[in-house]
Structures are given as structure tokens and as C-alpha cells.
Amino acid sequence: MATFVIGADGGGTKTELVLVDVTGNLVSKTRVASTNYQAMGGQKVRQELLTGIGRLLKKSNIPASKIDHLFFGLAGAGRKRDQEEVRALFNDTEYKGKITVESDAIIALEGAFATEPGIIIISGTGAICFGKNEEGRVVRSGGWGYLLGDEGSGYSIGRSAIVAALQDFDGRGEKTELRQRITQNFNLNSIDEIIPLVYQNKIDRVKIANLAPLVFELAQRGDAKSEEIVRNTGRDLGLLAKAVAQKLNFAGEEIKVALIGSVFIQKETLVNNISKELYEISWNISINDPMFQPAYGAALMAMKNVRVEINEGLLANLKNSIQNFVDLN
Incomplete structure (x- = not known):
């Protein structure tokens, strides 16, 4: 039976x-x-x-x-x-x-x-990468939390967007639609009103991470600062995967990568920069959804x-x- x-x-x-x-x-x-x-x-x-x-x-x-x-x-x-x-x-x-x-x-x-070898990149509010080789050895990269890491995460995207908006407000950064859109998103009169809300945790890390779709939207519409944030996000996620690939001695081998998490709803805008980092390890890269x-x-x-x-x-x-x-x- x-x-x-x-x-x-x-x-x-x-x-x-x-x-x-x-x-x-x-x-x-x-x-x-x-x-x-x-x-x-x-x-x-x-x-x-x-x-x-x-x-x-x-x-x-x-x-x-x-x-x-x-x-x-x-x-x-x-x-x-x-x-x-x-x-x-x-x-x-x-x-x-x-x-x-x-x-x-x-x-x-x-x-x-x-259960076969490969690398997963997980990016939602936070970000982490795991991989396994043929011998069953598992290694990780990233995942150190929003204070010490989480590069490539939704939180990192949202934080970078707020910083860009504040730099625009100060006149020390380039003009960006992020300033107006974030101001509207949180029902503010001016973007500088966000400062106490963040430090008092009234706008917490989840709400900051939830700005990621807005950044992807503005990047697709040609906002230069948003495009830069998206490029940097892809690079950071690629660096996570590259570190894991190096630890697992994947140089020159086929590297299978699966993308998991809410940030990858916009994966088409990230894959090229992720691949660019991995191409330094191997030209044989495949990036797919989890099986x-x-x-x-x-x-x-x-x-x-x-x-x-x-x-x-x-x-x-x-x-x-x-x-x-x-x-x-």
C-alpha cells in the first residue's frame, strides 16, 4: 500500500x-x-x-x-x-x-x-542568496538585515528612492519624479516631512519596501534616478549570486539560478544586470522561476x-x- x-x-x-x-x-x-x-x-x-x-x-x-x-x-x-x-x-x-x-x-x-544543484536569489522586504553544488554543500550570501545589509531588497530600493527624493529637495541631487510621487504616496505636503515619520517608525521598513513597484514604474517611464536604482539593484543581486557561485566552485560550469520574492515581479528589468555579474564566473547561465x-x-x-x-x-x-x-x- x-x-x-x-x-x-x-x-x-x-x-x-x-x-x-x-x-x-x-x-x-x-x-x-x-x-x-x-x-x-x-x-x-x-x-x-x-x-x-x-x-x-x-x-x-x-x-x-x-x-x-x-x-x-x-x-x-x-x-x-x-x-x-x-x-x-x-x-x-x-x-x-x-x-x-x-x-x-x-x-x-x-x-x-x-533537490538538484543551483542558486536561489530571494528578494522581498529583505534579500538573501543560497546555493548547493553536486556534493550537497550549501552556502549563503547576504541576508544580514536592513541595518547591515539587504542590498538588492525591496527595502533597499525604497530607501534609495527616499534618499534620491531628499537629495532632489536639497538641491544636491538630480531632479527626479520620485520626490513628488513619494510625497503623494505618504500624503505629505513636502518630502522633508518624511524624516520624523521614518525615525519614529511610523513609516517602517515594510512601508519603505513597498515603494519598490513605484521605482520600477518610474524607471520604465524614463526617470533617470529610478533607472539608476534598478540597475544598482540588479547588480547587487548579481553580486549575491556571484559570491555563492564562487564559494561553490561553479567557475566555467552551468549555473542555474531561480528568482524568488516580490521584487522579481519586475524580473525583466533586473535579469541583465544579475547575469552581467555571473558572466564573470561562467558564460553558461540560466535564470528561471522555481520548479x-x-x-x-x-x-x-x-x-x-x-x-x-x-x-x-x-x-x-x-x-x-x-x-x-x-x-x-
């Missing part, structure tokens, strides 16, 4: 869980609240994951004894100690010994390339942990079942 695995993608706002059989058929999926280990704490993480698992089993009418492995990719669980603590939360359940815990970035990497979402990356890793071969047939089955899935519950 068929056996099953569960994959979970635990982010800062929600957690996606999927139940997949070991031939690649999506059986059930559900969503629960955040399971960020650092932000929510162990008991909340346990409660949400058990709720999600229970829903999956109830919707599919599958007993817990049929679950071979569970793979949780959780925000805030990047350290080995954190992973051990999360596993221990389930020692009094029937899933003891069947659980693997990793960071949410790792399952995004595994899903993007269906699978992170929760399915977790499910694939669960399969590998019980020695299921991840072959083309299984991946085709998984892709088709995701596309054709109808949730009747």
Missing part, C-alpha cells in the same frame, strides 16, 4: 503544509498560522504544525501510521540547536523519529531545483530521507498533480 510524506513551509505570516504520496501525487494541502520558531516560540510552533497535520490527515482520510516522514522548513530554525529543539517538541507524538527540521530557505532551494514552491521542496526532501528516488517520472507526476489538484474540503 502507498505511503506518504508531509512537507511544511513555515514562514513569518503563514505555514503551508502538503501531503504527498511517494510516487509524487499531491493528496492534500492546508494552511495554518506562522511557525517562525524565534518569533512564535516552541509551543505555538508545535500547536500550529499538529493542527495542520491533523487537517491533512482528516481531509485525505489517511491514518498517521501511513506517514513515513515529515520535513519542516521553518523561519527562525536555521541553527542545529533550534532544529533539535523543534524535533524534540514532537517526541511525545507518533511522529517521533520521523521529523527533519531545516530553515525555510533550504526548502526553497530544494523546491526551486527539485516547485518551498512546501513541495520539503516534501521532496522528506522522500529523499526515506530513500525514495527523485526521478523525472516522479517530478512529472508531482507537477501534474499540483496543476490538476482540486481541494474539495
